[in-house]
Amino acid sequence: MPEIITNQYINRELSWLQFNAxxxxxxxDDTVPLLERLRFIGIFSNNLDEFFKVRYATIKRIDLAGKxxxxxxxxxxxxxxxxxxxxxxxxxxxxxxxxxxxxxxxLERHNIFIINEDEVAPDQDAFIRKYFINKVSxxxxxxxxxxxxxxxxxxxxxxxxxxxxxLKEKIxxxxxxxxxxxxxxxxxxxxxxxxxxxxxxxxxxPEKDGKQFIIILDxxxxxxxxxxxxxxDYVSASAHMIKITRDAQLDFDNDLxxxxxxxxxxxxxxxxxGEPVRFVYDKTIHKDTxxxxxxxxxxxxxxxxxxxxxxxxxxxxxxxPDLGNEALIYQPIQPxxxxxxxxxxxxxxxxxxxxxxxxxxxxxxxxxxKFLRESAIDPRVKSxxxxxxxxxxxxxxxxxxxxxxxxxxxxxxxxxxxARFDEAANIRYAEQMQREGINLIxxxxxxxxxxxxCVIEREEKGKLKxxxxxSTGNFNESTAKxxxxxxxxxxxxxxxxETNRVFKFFEINYKVNRYKHLxxxxxxxxxxxxxxxxxxxxxxxxxxxxxxxxxxxxxxxYDMINKLYEASRAGVKIDLIIRGICCLIPGIxxxxxxxxxxxxxxxxxxxPRLYIFQNGNDPKVYIxxxxxxxxxxxxxxxxxxxxxxxxIKVELMETFDxxxxxxxxxxxxxxxxxxxxxxNNLEKVRSQIATYDYYLQKLGN
Numbered sequence: 001m002p003e004i005i006t007n008q009y010i011n012r013e014l015s016w017l018q019f020n021a022x023x024x025x026x027x028x029d030d031t032v033p034l035l036e037r038l039r040f041i042g043i044f045s046n047n048l049d050e051f052f053k054v055r056y057a058t059i060k061r062i063d064l065a066g067k068x069x070x071x072x073x074x075x076x077x078x079x080x081x082x083x084x085x086x087x088x089x090x091x092x093x094x095x096x097x098x099x100x101x102x103x104x105x106x107l108e109r110h111n112i113f114i115i116n117e118d119e120v121a122p123d124q125d126a127f128i129r130k131y132f133i134n135k136v137s138x139x140x141x142x143x144x145x146x147x148x149x150x151x152x153x154x155x156x157x158x159x160x161x162x163x164x165x166x167l168k169e170k171i172x173x174x175x176x177x178x179x180x181x182x183x184x185x186x187x188x189x190x191x192x193x194x195x196x197x198x199x200x201x202x203x204x205x206p207e208k209d210g211k212q213f214i215i216i217l218d219x220x221x222x223x224x225x226x227x228x229x230x231x232x233d234y235v236s237a238s239a240h241m242i243k244i245t246r247d248a249q250l251d252f253d254n255d256l257x258x259x260x261x262x263x264x265x266x267x268x269x270x271x272x273x274g275e276p277v278r279f280v281y282d283k284t285i286h287k288d289t290x291x292x293x294x295x296x297x298x299x300x301x302x303x304x305x306x307x308x309x310x311x312x313x314x315x316x317x318x319x320x321p322d323l324g325n326e327a328l329i330y331q332p333i334q335p336x337x338x339x340x341x342x343x344x345x346x347x348x349x350x351x352x353x354x355x356x357x358x359x360x361x362x363x364x365x366x367x368x369x370k371f372l373r374e375s376a377i378d379p380r381v382k383s384x385x386x387x388x389x390x391x392x393x394x395x396x397x398x399x400x401x402x403x404x405x406x407x408x409x410x411x412x413x414x415x416x417x418x419a420r421f422d423e424a425a426n427i428r429y430a431e432q433m434q435r436e437g438i439n440l441i442x443x444x445x446x447x448x449x450x451x452x453x454c455v456i457e458r459e460e461k462g463k464l465k466x467x468x469x470x471s472t473g474n475f476n477e478s479t480a481k482x483x484x485x486x487x488x489x490x491x492x493x494x495x496x497x498e499t500n501r502v503f504k505f506f507e508i509n510y511k512v513n514r515y516k517h518l519x520x521x522x523x524x525x526x527x528x529x530x531x532x533x534x535x536x537x538x539x540x541x542x543x544x545x546x547x548x549x550x551x552x553x554x555x556x557x558y559d560m561i562n563k564l565y566e567a568s569r570a571g572v573k574i575d576l577i578i579r580g581i582c583c584l585i586p587g588i589x590x591x592x593x594x595x596x597x598x599x600x601x602x603x604x605x606x607x608p609r610l611y612i613f614q615n616g617n618d619p620k621v622y623i624x625x626x627x628x629x630x631x632x633x634x635x636x637x638x639x640x641x642x643x644x645x646x647x648i649k650v651e652l653m654e655t656f657d658x659x660x661x662x663x664x665x666x667x668x669x670x671x672x673x674x675x676x677x678x679x680n681n682l683e684k685v686r687s688q689i690a691t692y693d694y695y696l697q698k699l700g701n
Contacts, residue, residue: 008565008591009583010673012556013055013081017088018673019580020047022601024092025667025675028099034110035320035328036603037103041096042318048089049157049315052245052278056085060277090306097309111211112323117223120215124205128215131203132224136217139196142228146189151296154192156246159313161193161221162281164289165234189232190292193221193239201316204323212323218311240285242293243312245278283307330603335364336695341489343367347374348458348467351489355645358487359655360473361604362695365480368487369396371469375456376404382464383410385503386454391429392478398429402436414441414506416449444509444637447522451625451639452487453499466496470641472608472623483607484688486623488641488648495641502639519640521626526560526633528640532613532620533563533572539616540571547614548574549656553607554581554627561628568594577659578669579606581629585671597669598678600662602688610656611640621649655691662687 026032027040063078076084104114113119120128143152154160167187195201195218203220205213218241221228225237279299281290299305322329337343341356347370350356358367373396375381384404391398405411415430434440443449452471457464473485490496494517501513502520512523519528533548540546548567555561555576561584564574569590576586576597586595600606609624624640626632643649659666664686666678 007588008585009558009561010585010671011076011081012581012583013051013059013085014088015556015581015583015673016051016055017085017092018675019599019601020044020051021092022599022667022675023047024096024099026601027096027103033328033330034103034106035322035325036330037099038317038320041100041103042315042320044092044096045313046315046318048092049245053156056082057246057277059085086306093306093308096314100309100314107328110325110328112214112325112328113211114214114216115205116215116219120223121208123208124213127206128203128220128223129227132220132227136196136199136221136224137228139199140221140228141194141196143192143194144189145191145292145296152192154244154297155194157243157313158197159195159218159241159243159311161195161218161239162242162285162289162293163189163191163193163225163229163237163239164286165189165191165229165232166236167232167234188288189234190289191229193228195221195313201313201319202321204321214321216311238286238289240282240289241308241310241312242282242285243280244297245280278306280306280308280312282310282312284310333361333692335361335366336692336699338363338367339698341367343370347371347489348378351467352465352491355492355648356489357648357651358489359608359691359695360480360485360487361482362484362692365477367489368469368471368475368480369400369477371467371489372397372400372404372454375458375467376400376407376409378458380459381409381456382459383412383457384454385412385456385500386414386475387449387451388413388415388426388429388475389450389452390474390476390479391426392476394477395429396477397475398433401438402433405433405436405438410439412439412441412503414443414449414503417442441506444506446635448631448636449506450632450636451502451520453502453639455496455499455503465491466493466500467491468496468499470495470499470623470639472610472625482603483605484691486608486610486652488623488643492644495644499639502637505637517642519622519624519626521632521636521638522634525626525638525640529560529611529628529633530563532611533567535615536572536613537567537570539614540567544616545614546572547612548572549576549610549612549653549660550574550628551577551606551608551610551656551659552627553579553609554629556581556583557628557630557633558583560633564595565591568592575660576669577606577656582669586669588671598660598662598666599669599675600659600666600687602665602686604688606659609640610652612653612656619649619653621652623652655694658685658690658694659687661685662690 023040023044027037027044029037059078059081063082107114145151165188167189199217201217203215203217205215222239225239338356338358341347341350343366347367375384384401386401401411401413413433415426417426417430430440452473452475453468455466455468457466469487469489471485471487473479473483498515498518501515505513515524519525536546536548555578564584568574572594574595576595578597578599579601582597584592584595584597586592586597609627611622611624613620621643622640623643624638626638626640632638643652662685663678663680663682664684667675668678
């Protein structure tokens with residue numbers, strides 16, 4: 001059980017680790033299809049990699065700077081927190097390995113066998129050797145460490161096989177091998193094999209007697225060790241996996257001759273040289289091999305050294321082949337149309353009459369693409385302004401904007417080049433857009449632009465009319481299939497006029513605009529939210545209906561948590577659906593006894609931000625790009641958009657309630673942080689399925 005740092009808050013990092021534990025719970029859940037369980041292992045592993053690159057690295061920098069970090073970390077020192085994180089991660093890694101073994105044994109009941117190099121049958125030998133020679137060997141990078149004066153630079157999050165060859169006693173007196181052995185002890189050769197990233201990690205072998213066989217690439221390489229090291233005459237070979245995770249912070253140079261794109265690009269490239277923050281190794285590795293590697297790499301016990309399993313980069317399990325067995329995967333849902341908003345005919349003409357809400361992946365993301373494609377070819381559309389945070393690798397959004405520019409539209413794109421781990425893709429698209437004459441804006445100094453908004457201007461009856469959309473998620477076709485997010489399509493002039501002011505702020509950012517409708521970070525979101533909470537407190541004290549419902553990815557800003565505590569003490573009922581980090585402790589007498597909190601982890605990633613304030617009996621409802629984290633409130637440009645359409649307002653409140661009533665995939669968030677599933681005697685509600693049924697019924701009506 002994670003330790004509580006104070007009696008008021010749960011430490012942010014420890015709370016995040018418990019979110020990842022919920023992901024691991026999905027991998028262990030017998031009701032989840034087997035191959036989906038493997039993919040949750042992949043998500044768990046990828047999450048952990050990013051955690052070490054970013055959060056762990058930040059804490060380590062505090063520690064290395066000689067600061068205890070108590071003010072930032074709320075009651076614990078950086079060194080103590082690093083130790084706690086390492087302890088929890090070691091335990092979670094062990095649980096993940098046990099889960100994989102269980103899944104593998106269950107797959108065998110379905111005649112799917114994941115074999116290692118010792119389980120290769122004679123009739124599989126020729127296929128594996130041919131596969132290695134033709135597809136793997138050309139991509140393989142092998143370092144003979146004894147022959148190198150300097151230890152090779154290990155790439156971030158790339159898996160390596162640490163190899164030890166024990167040579168025969170009879171050693172050639174001349175030649176390259178003899179020279180290598182001058183640097184060895186006891187006739188051993190140490191080597192590293194870099195596992196190629198552009199080769200399938202899971203190799204499907206020929207089917208036999210109705211049985212399907214898969215060998216992991218690492219084991220295929222182990223099996224073909226004699227081929228790879230054919231120049232050496234050795235009596236034994238061992239190969240164990242290791243991996244380095246590096247600090248992912250971007251460092252910028254001050255060369256004034258470089259463009260912003262060039263600086264970001266250079267910084268992304270230099271990330272590969274970041275300081276190591278984690279060294280993971282196969283716990284069965286020979287002690288002499290581990291000592292040799294740690295000495296050569298300069299790794300010592302002050303670093304985060306994690307003993308792990310036989311395989312690293314388990315994030316690759318997200319791409320585990322489905323083998324054509326539909327019973328072992330989630331069946332894809334058919335995204336629905338929005339009632340009254342046909343994809344045939346003009347979308348803009350329909351939106352001109354009323355607002356519409358798109359809730360992906362229950363609704364098709366095609367509406368967002370259609371909106372931009374139609375705008376790109378409509379002669380009456382004069383300008384398009386849009387914010388871009390993360391684009392798909394093949395983006396119809398980007399191609400629509402380029403098409404609009406080619407048709408003479410005035411296109412302005414605010415593209416965030418510092419969207420972590422997507423910088424390279426965004427740079428590539430930015431350069432392409434720049435070549436096509438699109439006006440690019442690269443954010444505001446000191447602020448990351450995280451809002452999701454688009455405004456177009458269309459000439460109608462001699463005047464310009466605004467159309468637009470505001471979303472809680474990225475304009476990304478790939479993530480829209482697995483992230484749940486709201487998007488409002490509107491012609492509401494009050495909303496779009498203020499959205500246009502946000503774009504003006506990007507260009508003239510010394511001027512702070514005023515807003516009556518939108519809540520805009522970094523200037524007004526925090527203060528506006530405080531006023532909304534204060535109104536609920538006042539209503540509660542006066543005996544009027546009062547309540548707050550929030551759906552967020554993360555809740556970690558201590559001032560906002562304190563405000564919710566204040567509201568709870570005043571009798572305001574508060575319901576929280578928090579997917580990830582929750583530093584607030586619900587249900588504590590005289591502090592948070594009127595606060596309840598749950599987390600839902602299921603097939604789709606719960607991603608929308610939704611704020612509902614009861615406001616007497618006239619609810620105020622907002623969709624937002626902003627979590628209640630300090631960075632979103634104070635250091636990013638964010639938009640929270642009010643919902644004025646009464647039908648959509650009811651729809652949002654009803655979908656919140658569906659999620660709140662989940663008693664299948666919801667976990668209770670509490671002081672214990674034990675991720676207990678919510679179970680009751682009510683009818684089973686799995687909210688993601690229930691939400692799809694909700695929209696299916698709406699379509700039927």
